[in-house]
Amino acid sequence: MQWAHHLRHRAATHGSTTALFRLAMMRERAGDREGAEALLRQAADRGSTTALSGLADMRERAGDREGAEALARQAADRGNTDALYRLADMRERAGDREGAEALARQAADRGNTDVLCRLADMRERDGDREGAEAVLRQAADRGNTDVLYRLADMRERDGDREGAEALFRQAADRGSTTALFRLAMMWEGAGDREGAEAVLRQAADRGNTHVLYRLADMREEAGDREGAEALARQAADRGNTDVLCRLAQVREGAGDREGAEALFRQAADRGNTDVLCRLAQVREGAGDREGAEALFRQAADRGNTDVLYRLAEMREEAGDREGAEALARQAADRGNTDVLCRLAQVREEAGDREGAEALFRQAADRGSTHVLYRLAEMREVLRRQWPYGLDPDGTPTPPWQPPSAPTVLG
Incomplete structure (x- = not known):
């Protein structure tokens, strides 16, 4: 209180x-x-x-x-x-439906069309689709573009494709590229791929880079590989490298590893470090460890600290323990102590408890508090195994025994 x-x-x-x-x-x-x-x-x-x-x-x-x-x-x-x-x-x-609508319109006139939408929800839940649609149209007339999608969906569900298209066009006229995408999907579904592609290009021209993915797919499906690549590059030039990556995956899935790698490299050249990792995995899978390591290093140089773990692991597997530790420390210096911890676990699993503890301590020194529990646990295990420590030769120290009394000769 x-x-x-x-x-x-x-x-x-x-x-x-x-x-x-x-x-x-x-x-x-x-x-x-x-x-x-x-x-x-x-x-x-x-x-x-x-x-x-x-x-x-x-x-x-x-x-x-x-x-x-x-x-x-x-x-x-x-x-x-x-x-x-x-x-x-x-x-x-x-039961005063007119009064309810009047109040919702009053809210809409003050700039809040959500009240009309919520009233439409109530009517639709009660099974009054016609009443719900009428209220949604009032919201649309007051500038709420989002309800046009809902109205279009209702028209499409009722089999009124023409009405749905008109609503999507109305939303598009208000600047919605999402409406153009939905319209394109309707046309493609109806078998008009040419019309769908034209509408998607309109959306792309208005700045929607996501539709370039579908356009690139359509060009690829039509056998126009150059056109597909041009669209993917167009998206990448606008800051969306996902289209290049998606097209690369399509080519990789079709068995064109060389073509896929070329597209992944284009995405990497435009700053996508995740793609460098993907490329590295492709190279490693093909047995080119050296090439894979070079690509992982490129990703690390561009700020991706997660790849430093794989690099450290590769160095460890190659017997370069110092190189592995240097990479783990590099990650820790950039704020990622996980690489030190994971390398410590690798050493612990290999039986090198001393090396593991040293790495855990380095992680703790760089601010990782959760490794302190691990260190404490290791100390406790050691205490239970060798309660009296180890002798210089590495053998367990026996418990202390008082010196025996000297034998007195009679």
Whole structure:
């Protein structure tokens, strides 16, 4: 309750309606509805429409729908459009569909078309698709482009392809390249690949690089490899190298490893370090460890610290322990201590507990706290195995025995 007292003090001395609201919520959770309502009224008197909405909720839960509606109207009259949704919801449930729509339009006229959309949801859930569509059209008429997709989907589900196309075009005319993509998919589905490609090119010309992926695919499927590559490069020149990578995967899947590698290299030349890793894996898979290592190093030089682990592992496998450690430290110096830890695990699994501990300590020295648990665990294992330590020759030290008493000769 100390925090509650702090809020009460803050509300009283600084006039914070937020503090009063939060204190009211605490009172209500504690079962003090009367105290909560009093605090909300204080906040409402200081201009908080959120508090009025809260009071409306409390009144409605108490079964006082008339009182709840009156409070919600006060909040709405003070500019709270969320309260208009509450009112529209109440009117709809009371069977006053015209009143609900009027309130939703009122919110939309104030710039909040979401109330119309939520009212459409309610009607659609009740099975009134026609009513839902009518309300969504009102939202669309007030500038909400997103609802045009929903309207188009409804038209398409009802088999009205012409109506759906008209809506997608309307959204496209408002600048939506996503609508152009959806329109292209409709045309392609209907067998008009040429028309679909034309629409996709319109979307690409308006700056949507994602559609270039589908365009490149279509050109590749049509056997136009040069055209597909040109589109993938166009996307890459606009900062989207994913299209090049996707096309490379298509070629790799078709058995054209050389063509795939050429495209991966184009993506790498445009700054995609992940592709360098992919290329390295291709080279390694082909048995070219030297080429793979060179590519991993290129990725590391461009800031990818994750590849340093694979490089360290390759150096370790080649017997170059010093080189492996240098790479792990390089990663740690760039903020990635995981490489040191993973190299330590490799050494531990190989039976080199001393080497593993040394690497774990290096990771700890560079700020890795979780390895401290691992080090403590190793120390505990050693203590259990060799409670008295090891002799200089590496054999376990036996427990200390008191010297035996000298033999007295009679």
